[in-house]
Amino acid sequence: MWRLQEIGLSTDNEVLHSRMDLPSLLQLVETEGQAWGVFEKWSNFRDAFALALQLAGSRHTSPSQEHLPQLRAVVSALAAALSPHVDKLPDAELAVLPLWALARASVWPPELVEPLIARLARDGGELLHTASAKHLALLWWSLAVPDAPPVPTAAIAPLAFAASRMLRLGPTQLSPTDVTQTLLSVARLAPQPQLAPLVSRLGDLLHHLTACLLDPSQLPHAAPEAFADSLYALSQLRGVHGFMAREELLRPLVAALGRAAAGAGAAGGPATAQGLTPQRLANVLHALADIQCCTDAVPPYGLDTLTEVLRELRLQVRGAPAVFSPTQVGKVLSALVKLPVATGPAREHAAAVAIELAAEAEARAFAGFDAPTLSITVWALARLGHTEERWFGAAVAAAAEPSMLAAASGRDLTSLWLGLARARQPAAARRLLAAMLGDGGGSSGEDGAGGEGGVGGEAAAASAATATALRAASALSCSNLLWAMAKLDVSDHRLVDLLAGRLAAALPLQHDRAHRVLPVMALWALGSIRDGAMRRNRGLVEGLVAEVEARRAAAARAGRSDAYDEGECTQLKRAAYIMRRDLGARGES
The missing domain is CATH 1.20.58 (Methane Monooxygenase Hydroxylase; Chain G, domain 1)
Known part of the structure; x- marks a missing residue:
């Protein structure tokens, strides 16, 4: 992420110099902000937005929860003061940086957002035609943050102008940060249907950005995270509107990532300090699987990189398993299922990672796992060959909690059952079945159905939610769940008939x-x-x-x-x- 100085924000504005906390900055904006607009003191707006983020502790990360209400108050006051004067903004920087600040504060006042977008679109995107690479990338990033509202159709034109401008910039103008943040932003925006016509035309831009990152003038300055994020973004875009990253770009990108991972380990310090965090490593594993560089390519070209990433991941899991979030645990394990790690050092590293993460999840009693993450973790460990009865028993104990069952989708329930079937865990399956039915019954083989007596409270509500989820399940989920019950020889006529009815309807x-x-x-x-x-x-x-x-x-x-x-x-x-x-x-x- 960009530092304040890197995007051209001054830190010596005399008007703001003495405002060292958010309440005093808010007071200043409320008393003088309107005058800044009238007298076109644009630098005051720019630096006030920046100072607010700095005081909230969000220059590089999300604002602290403690400061978030005050930050939003300052940003909203700045928005109210600036919005009547947006038409007079003289350059792209002054239009983009407020959008960036709004995105960092998770505030989207339409009275400012809409005029800023209109200003960037005006006169054929005149402001963007001379914008710097950083401000073009900031525009993409600001509209693509995870909690942003859907991009309005009015923003399509400015984004198209920004893409056109970036195609004319070379590797000495596009920094690794500009490249990676733009690639990630496009990947986040791609699923929005209103942007399909735009995203479908961005193939040349995506290839150009990747080539700039790999240019000899930039390679020495690119941090490992730049290669990791770019590879992940390209893998997320694979097949979207027909886009396929060129292999002649993927090969050097994967190789650069492998060298970066190896260098991080050789440096002796934690790779997390160089950007290779658990989340990034999990993303990289999925990217290597998705682009199929280790399997379908002839010859495979990602095996060395895969080994280095798994080695680094193993070191991090062994050193601090508690830093891996439940989502990261599930993501790593599901990626290992898709990757070719049958032999060699990669297999050794992958097996160690799986064992360590499984033990960590059990030690936490699966605290913090939601239904999708728990189900994919159970499924993945079973696919990886784990059969420990105690582990699967603990996982099902967590899955059988009423709050967990009530939130589970048909797909989640199916993944749980498939995992139990593959790992041959009938005892755990019987417990899960009883919880899904809301009673202590369930049957195994010819023993018949469980009791019909209902129970009250959370268990009954969870059972009802389970039935609702399965009535909405896909035909494939229904078939897989029936198969898993048959494989385990654990079933109940109520659940069988519910799944059969749903399958018949499909x-x-x-x-x-x-x-x-x-x-x-x-x-x-x-x-x-x-x-x-x-x-x-x-x-x-x-x-x-x-x-x-x-x-x-x-x-x-x-x-x-x-x-x-x-x-x-x-x-x-x-x-x-x-x-x-x-x-x-x-x-x-």
């Missing part, structure tokens, strides 16, 4: 890759759950059989015989046998 299915095996899994699961599931859900079974037959017919018409592989055919034969036994159907496979 038919017919899409014939895409994600749904190809869904009918197979669901038929096998219904046949393997030994409580008459097929008999009770005959309509669903017939629909799933129709799906299988439709796929086979489509393959036959195309002259192919690969509708289902050998393992899937085995599952279909098992389901066909149960159909013949329970339904009297032909059940041909």
